[in-house]
Structure formats: C-alpha cells, structure tokens
Amino acid sequence: MPATITIAPDSARPLTVSRLGYGTMRLTGPDIWGEPANRAEALQILRTAVEAGVNFLDTADYYGQDVTNRLIREALHPYRADLVICTKVGATRRPDKSWVPFNRPEQLRQSIDNNLRTLGQEQVQLVHLRLMGPGPVPLDEQLGAMFELQQQGKILHVGLSNVTAEELAAGLRLGPVATVENMFSYAQRTTLQLPHGANPGGEEVLHLCAQHQLPLIPFFSLLHALPKPLDRVAEVARRHEATPAQVNIAWLLHHSPWLLPIPGTSSLAHLRENLAAAAIRLSAEDMAYLG
Incomplete structure (x- = not known):
C-alpha cells in the first residue's frame, strides 16, 4: 500500500502528498454555513493534522462562506513548503443556504481571485471545477476559463469534481486534467441517487483515473460510507480492534493506489481516529471478505 501519491506526475511541477488528506468542510457551522461552534478546536484540528503528516487539505470558498479558507490561513500561514491546499470552484451559496452554479468564465475568475485572497496565496496548487449538472455553460467554456487561469499562473493544476466517466473523458480531451474529486467509498462504487440529485462516478471513473494516472479524491467517504447492515465491516473492524x-478509510487506501481519501471531522478525537486508520493493514483475506 503506497504511503504517498503524486499529482500530475508527468508535469513540470508534480506534487507528491501523503495518501491520507483532510477535508475541511465539516469545520463550518450547521448546513456548511457560518463559523464553527468551537473555533479553537477547529484551528487545533488543522494544526494537529499537519503536524501528524497530513499535507493535503481540501477546501472551497463556498464553505462557510470563506470560513474554511480563513481558518486554514489563521492556523497554518505561512504555509509549509510541502503543504498542498486544494480548493473548488463552480458553485456558490445563496442566503437561503441553497447550492447553485457559479460557473460562467467571469464567475470562475472571481472565485479563483477570492480563494487566493482568503488563503493568502499567489497561486493555488490544485483547483477542482465542480460540475453542477446540465446547464447553460458548456464544459469546454468552463474548463477553458480554468486552463486560461492556469496559463496566467493563478492555478498550478486543474481537476474536475462530481463527474461521470464520460465527462472526465471529455475533460481530458480539452486539456491537462490532474485529479478527480467524486463521492466514493466502500459502499459507494456505483452511481447513487441522492437527495440533491445523482452522484456520478464510481468504479468506472476510478478505472479511467488509473489509466491516466489521476488521483481520485473521495469526498463524503464517511458521511454516507457504510452499508446497512454492517456485518462484514464490523467483523473486519473487530479483527483489527x-x-x-x-x-x-483503510479499505480506500488498499482498494487502489490512485485513491487519496480526505475524511473530514469537526472533532479532534475523531481526527486522531481517522489518522490512525492509515496504520491498519488489511490482508488479502480481509479485502476478499469485504468484497
């Protein structure tokens, strides 16, 4: 089981990170809105994660709004040279807390500038373009704006989020896509119908990622992760205490060397539990039993 993964390995500036990252979304208030209930603990979670060797953080300026970006900057700036901060664009929040597209080229440029300002950076190392379903802005216009920002030096690497295999293949034809961020876990390897629509992807996206040496970054890998009943997962958990x-988390790390999990939490105790999962070694028998 590889301990690290490399983003854009064939590029002029590849990024090698530990294979267990941290997703910051849960650091916000209820409904991914507003300040955390315990700001001091939120800041300590970020510091503890990085001190423990996590060097990949996932954020977005529409978490909060701007809350997670500001927490990252307060906790960690000036940033360590090996720390990779990944953000997302393509969506925004309304005052009623709804999620809406924000993906016209001028909006994407506005989002990147806002991320740079709130994070205190001159360049974002990795930015995922979050696809928000069918709409008036074609994929080539959205990605074209992203690649233009990359050429301007505001983005180092461009990724895609919430994509089907067909959308990923189309994106790869348009330019150098470096990563994918999709919902994926032990119990989520096919397209799912969720309250806010379908979650695309699954094993077919992971297969395409492996073909093109693209890390797949699973989000919500714990929130919706576990099947019911939990008999097999619970049995393997019992074996490994x-x-x-x-x-x-351990299953994700063993399932494919191209998976980069980013489990999030607002609890320092749960963060430590998640980090400890990287030390679990699942046997071939365990993996076969889990199916």
Missing part, C-alpha cells in the same frame, strides 16, 4: 469508520 478498529472502528467501522476506520475500516472504511
């Missing part, structure tokens, strides 16, 4: 959530 671990929790079912830890087994889910």
Whole structure:
C-alpha cells in the first residue's frame, strides 16, 4: 500500500502528498454555513493534522462562506513548503443556504481571485471545477476559463469534481486534467441517487483515473460510507480492534493506489481516529471478505 501519491506526475511541477488528506468542510457551522461552534478546536484540528503528516487539505470558498479558507490561513500561514491546499470552484451559496452554479468564465475568475485572497496565496496548487449538472455553460467554456487561469499562473493544476466517466473523458480531451474529486467509498462504487440529485462516478471513473494516472479524491467517504447492515465491516473492524469508520478509510487506501481519501471531522478525537486508520493493514483475506 503506497504511503504517498503524486499529482500530475508527468508535469513540470508534480506534487507528491501523503495518501491520507483532510477535508475541511465539516469545520463550518450547521448546513456548511457560518463559523464553527468551537473555533479553537477547529484551528487545533488543522494544526494537529499537519503536524501528524497530513499535507493535503481540501477546501472551497463556498464553505462557510470563506470560513474554511480563513481558518486554514489563521492556523497554518505561512504555509509549509510541502503543504498542498486544494480548493473548488463552480458553485456558490445563496442566503437561503441553497447550492447553485457559479460557473460562467467571469464567475470562475472571481472565485479563483477570492480563494487566493482568503488563503493568502499567489497561486493555488490544485483547483477542482465542480460540475453542477446540465446547464447553460458548456464544459469546454468552463474548463477553458480554468486552463486560461492556469496559463496566467493563478492555478498550478486543474481537476474536475462530481463527474461521470464520460465527462472526465471529455475533460481530458480539452486539456491537462490532474485529479478527480467524486463521492466514493466502500459502499459507494456505483452511481447513487441522492437527495440533491445523482452522484456520478464510481468504479468506472476510478478505472479511467488509473489509466491516466489521476488521483481520485473521495469526498463524503464517511458521511454516507457504510452499508446497512454492517456485518462484514464490523467483523473486519473487530479483527483489527478498529472502528467501522476506520475500516472504511483503510479499505480506500488498499482498494487502489490512485485513491487519496480526505475524511473530514469537526472533532479532534475523531481526527486522531481517522489518522490512525492509515496504520491498519488489511490482508488479502480481509479485502476478499469485504468484497
């Protein structure tokens, strides 16, 4: 099981990171809105993660709004040279807390500038273009704006989020896509119908990522992760004196060397549990039993 993964390995500036990252979305208030209930703990979570060797953080300026970006800057700036901060654009929030597209070229440029300002950076190392379903702005216009910002030096690498295999293939024809961020976990390897629409992707996206040496970054890998009943996960957890959530993280790390999990939490204790999952070694028998 590789301990690291490299983003854009064939580019002029590849990024090698530890294979267990941290997703910051849960650091916000309820409904991914507003300030955290415990700001001091939120800042300590970020510092503890980085001190423990996490050097890949996932954020977005529409978490909060701007809350996670500001927390990252307060906790960690000036940033360590090996720290990779990944953000997302393509969406925004309305005052009623709804999620809406924000993906016209001028909006994408506005989002990148806002991320740079709130994070205190001159260049974002990795930016995912979050696809928000069919709409009036074609993929080539959205990605074209992203690649233009990359040429201007505001973005180092461009990724895609919430994509089907067909959308990923189309994106790869348009330019150098470096990563994919999709919902994916032990129990989520096919297209799912969720309350806010379908979650695309699954094993077919992972297969395409592996073909093109693209890390797949699973989000919500714990929130919707575990099947019911939990018999097999619970049994493997018992064998390893671990929790079912830890087994889910370990399964991701063992399932494919191209997976870069980013489990998030607003609890320092849960962060430590998640980090400990990287030390769990699932045997071939464990993996076969989990199916």
